[in-house]
Amino acid sequence: MFTPGGLSAMTPMPGIMPAHMSTPMAYSTPLHQATIGPVPGGVQEVIYSGKHNGIYIYLARILRPFWDTPVTVELSCQTPQGTTVYLTSNYSSEQLTEALELVRDLSDFVDFNSKFDAGGPSDLMSPAHIPARLRFGDGGLDEHTRKKLQAEAQRVEKISLQHVQELLHRVEEVLGLWRVLLDHQLHLLAAGLSQDQQNQLRSLTFKTLVLSGKEVCASLVTCLINRYLDDNATVDAISSRLREVCPSLYSMDDATCSKANELLQAARFIQDRNERRRHLQESLRLLKAVAQPLQLTVVCNQLAAVGHYTGIVELCLAEAKKCDPHDLAQHFYTQGEQPEDGQGMQAYIHRMECYKCITETLGYLWSAAATVPQSPSMPKTPGPPPQHDPSHMAIEQADQHREEVFQLCLKSTDMLFHSALYDWLFATNRLEKLLEIGTPYLEAYLKRRSTQSTDKVAALDLLWKHYEKNSNFMAAAHILAQLAQRHGTDLTLTRRLEYLSRAIMCAKSATTLSGTTHSGEFLHELEEKMEVARLQLQVQQALQRMRDGAKPLSHQADIRDAIEKLQADLHDITTLYEEFADRFDLWECKLAIVHCANLYDSALIENLWQNIISKELLIPGGIKSMDQLTSVSERLVSIMRNYVSAERYFPLAFIVRHLETHSCEIGIDLRWVFLAMLNIGVSPTRLLELYDRLFKSRDPFWQTVGQPLHLLAVLHSLLSYLAENPSRIPSSDRRRFNLVCLDAVASYLIELQANSSDSSVRRLIAQFKAVQAQLERM
Numbered sequence: 001m002f003t004p005g006g007l008s009a010m011t012p013m014p015g016i017m018p019a020h021m022s023t024p025m026a027y028s029t030p031l032h033q034a035t036i037g038p039v040p041g042g043v044q045e046v047i048y049s050g051k052h053n054g055i056y057i058y059l060a061r062i063l064r065p066f067w068d069t070p071v072t073v074e075l076s077c078q079t080p081q082g083t084t085v086y087l088t089s090n091y092s093s094e095q096l097t098e099a100l101e102l103v104r105d106l107s108d109f110v111d112f113n114s115k116f117d118a119g120g121p122s123d124l125m126s127p128a129h130i131p132a133r134l135r136f137g138d139g140g141l142d143e144h145t146r147k148k149l150q151a152e153a154q155r156v157e158k159i160s161l162q163h164v165q166e167l168l169h170r171v172e173e174v175l176g177l178w179r180v181l182l183d184h185q186l187h188l189l190a191a192g193l194s195q196d197q198q199n200q201l202r203s204l205t206f207k208t209l210v211l212s213g214k215e216v217c218a219s220l221v222t223c224l225i226n227r228y229l230d231d232n233a234t235v236d237a238i239s240s241r242l243r244e245v246c247p248s249l250y251s252m253d254d255a256t257c258s259k260a261n262e263l264l265q266a267a268r269f270i271q272d273r274n275e276r277r278r279h280l281q282e283s284l285r286l287l288k289a290v291a292q293p294l295q296l297t298v299v300c301n302q303l304a305a306v307g308h309y310t311g312i313v314e315l316c317l318a319e320a321k322k323c324d325p326h327d328l329a330q331h332f333y334t335q336g337e338q339p340e341d342g343q344g345m346q347a348y349i350h351r352m353e354c355y356k357c358i359t360e361t362l363g364y365l366w367s368a369a370a371t372v373p374q375s376p377s378m379p380k381t382p383g384p385p386p387q388h389d390p391s392h393m394a395i396e397q398a399d400q401h402r403e404e405v406f407q408l409c410l411k412s413t414d415m416l417f418h419s420a421l422y423d424w425l426f427a428t429n430r431l432e433k434l435l436e437i438g439t440p441y442l443e444a445y446l447k448r449r450s451t452q453s454t455d456k457v458a459a460l461d462l463l464w465k466h467y468e469k470n471s472n473f474m475a476a477a478h479i480l481a482q483l484a485q486r487h488g489t490d491l492t493l494t495r496r497l498e499y500l501s502r503a504i505m506c507a508k509s510a511t512t513l514s515g516t517t518h519s520g521e522f523l524h525e526l527e528e529k530m531e532v533a534r535l536q537l538q539v540q541q542a543l544q545r546m547r548d549g550a551k552p553l554s555h556q557a558d559i560r561d562a563i564e565k566l567q568a569d570l571h572d573i574t575t576l577y578e579e580f581a582d583r584f585d586l587w588e589c590k591l592a593i594v595h596c597a598n599l600y601d602s603a604l605i606e607n608l609w610q611n612i613i614s615k616e617l618l619i620p621g622g623i624k625s626m627d628q629l630t631s632v633s634e635r636l637v638s639i640m641r642n643y644v645s646a647e648r649y650f651p652l653a654f655i656v657r658h659l660e661t662h663s664c665e666i667g668i669d670l671r672w673v674f675l676a677m678l679n680i681g682v683s684p685t686r687l688l689e690l691y692d693r694l695f696k697s698r699d700p701f702w703q704t705v706g707q708p709l710h711l712l713a714v715l716h717s718l719l720s721y722l723a724e725n726p727s728r729i730p731s732s733d734r735r736r737f738n739l740v741c742l743d744a745v746a747s748y749l750i751e752l753q754a755n756s757s758d759s760s761v762r763r764l765i766a767q768f769k770a771v772q773a774q775l776e777r778m
Helices: 050-063 093-116 143-183 186-191 195-203 206-212 214-230 236-245 252-267 273-289 296-305 309-323 328-334 342-370 395-410 415-427 431-435 442-450 456-469 473-484 493-514 517-547 556-568 573-581 587-597 602-617 626-640 652-666 672-679 684-696 710-724 734-753 759-777
Strands: 072-079 082-089
Touching (some): 050 093, 072 186, 082 186, 082 195, 143 206, 143 236, 186 195, 195 214, 214 236, 214 252, 236 252, 296 342, 309 395, 309 415, 328 342, 328 415, 342 395, 415 442, 431 456, 456 473, 473 517, 493 517, 573 587, 602 626, 626 672, 652 710, 672 710, 684 710, 734 759
């Protein structure tokens, strides 16, 4: 779980340690009896001052049996599983004890004498050490040069002494640690290392262990602590001994972590809830008290193993604050995450790593709560069921833990953590959970995210829903209007209309609540935009039908580009008319735009209706079946129904005449035109009056096309239809309408009897007389 000794780095001091000495020599000579003379073997020495040469030489003699020798040797043992190779110490406990006592004596000697070593070093001030250019003729020095050289000599002397002390303390701690490890079966501890660590330990000499072997030492200490924990033994005694023997390799923080680990291990086997909670809380308190950064991933795994998920949240938030006490990360975040702010970026990265442990825990609990429960399996062995493992929980437990963790997260006052949490919800597509959040940080977060290059639409979508949920309807309406008018093809035109429709609903709610002039003006503006947007959708659909038509068009690419432009923005009504409807001859759309803009030009409107009718009726091959006629009639009825109540934009007489001329030319059913008019709501009285006036206008067109009786035939069909369907006429008007019809029939009979008596006239006279009799019976 923890890496003791991993809280500070050991800085190697190359060049100040002796190499391996091949000549055997006793190293038990006391310091005051040591002979300082030539040292056998290839000894590397960096001499900072003459005073300390003897200390280095004496230390070299102590460490001669260890320095360049491997710290471990392989030992083969026969086991029931076969031959097992262990790594054991290359030094005996007695050798280590003897060397450690001598090094401690030397270290105490240096520490004691360093208190009295404040004077300037006289050997450095001798004439031999003075450069020739600085000497006077009599060998003396000027006062300024003398003081400068003396200060420099003192500085060098101090540095040299510090190096000596640091080296001695390191050697002392490594020897002491190695002896402790040897007392606790080093070969078993080494077996607990990873294969890479074992290979590294196999190749280490004592020299490399002292200078750069702190990681290996820390790993061995971890194995030692874990061995105590595996045996359910307290770590207080071993922690105290390690703190005494090697305080830089096993710090107070390491001891605190070990104690916390012990409490966590004990909590796994405690059945009493209160006692278990007490152990977990105490462990969490100890972990929070550690001054140096923790290995959060390992610690969180241990907390999760005992089901202390809320503890993960508390610890990670505390660790985030610990690694950034001055809130540099928050300044970096609020200022737009500028890469020039190196310190802020580094603090931000560290805090995000802490928050990641929390979101990973939430993700695990979410997955566990959504897992389909498996049916209980057959036990493999008889006896009581195995002890409950907190890491394997039921769906209900996972859901409960998830909700507890999530609610604890929302109580945090760490703005950066809320940002990281919301980012995680976005990344995992749990947007509905964001809407349940009522923290003061959500609005600012969504505003910030809506300005970024990615997820703009999703962030704005959540922002208006957040406003609507909190009854801030006007703010929601403004966000919805902004969404509808966003440039880009990531939104469909249909989606834009939905946003506008929702914006109108929110604006109406805001207007109802506030009743201000501004609210009413904004609502009116939205309704106008909605009307124009519907026209834009109509134009787009017309272009899509044109593009998908059976006949390929030469300007297919232009149509495709126009559709994309209509998708990317909401356009004004002038642009829709000039750049789309007029350019591609979309007659129905042009009429709709003119009507929406409230522009009136009778000639333009009649021209538009003429083209609309011609486009529908003059289909390739002509109308040859009743089904085709029905389809055409339905399309025209759907168009005309939109304008029948607006007389200026629905010139009924012109439309009826134009429809009848096409009907006469094509030679289709006489009834379909007036039936279409009746279907869209034209009254029978007005329709009869219109046809009567059309007949009496004596238009030469009918003679030109060779159908002088066409309108009379249509009038007969209309009167016959109304006589057969009297319900078309309101009961209060039937008598009066009946008299009008009889007068009209009488005038038509007089007109027909005055014409030549060919067979078509005689047949039409007979038909009118039959209708006359039917009307008289009514």
